[in-house]
Amino acid sequence: MTKEDFRKVAVLGFIGLGLLLGIYESNRPGPMLVEGSGTGYNGELSVELQVKPKGKEFKIIGLNVKHTDTPPIADPAIETLKNQVIRNQNADLDIVAGATYTSEGVKEAVKNAIEKIGK
Template sequence: MKKLMVILLTLAMALSLAACSGGEEPAAEGGEPVVLTGVGEGFGGDITVEVTLEGDTITSVEVLSHEESAGISDPAIEETPAAIVAANSTEVDTVSGATYTSDGIIEAVNAALESAE
């Protein structure tokens, strides 16, 4: 009887450990949005973005901080994230007159997406 109890307890412990050590579900699956942060280099310095993914879909790109020139960079800061969301890709055109800022945003989004892999 004692042997049976030891075997059952050992089996129960093994099963509970196996259940706890299962592989993790990929971050972008399961229906929950995943928020990632990335940094790219603009004309004036670092550009930090926040990217929200739902599955494989980019649902939001927000520029959190930058050191770009006010006025000159504004169109890129507004248009580039919107273009990335619309295309669900970073393969988008840069904004004329703010190419470095556009490229920095694209680089930051790519860095964020790579961190999810």
């Protein structure tokens, strides 16, 4: 095999490998959004989990919370709760002092959203 033949085979091999990887990536599921709701201090609040499939499991990569609770109290508590959800990957959250109802509502909403993932 000459150098030129080897070069042609190598180029064709890399092109084939690139095509296979492209097909593989296009068939992989991307992050999905799952919603759940709970009851906060001023009524219903909702959570939208960003979930990335990981085999038969899932990984929570982000979440958004919509609420009508008192912003100066609820917003810092929600940031703390978001960090807990992402770190723990579940709805087992510690209640934030001073924002008990908001904490319970977020916990309930995350639990409801996680239950929907398996369905």
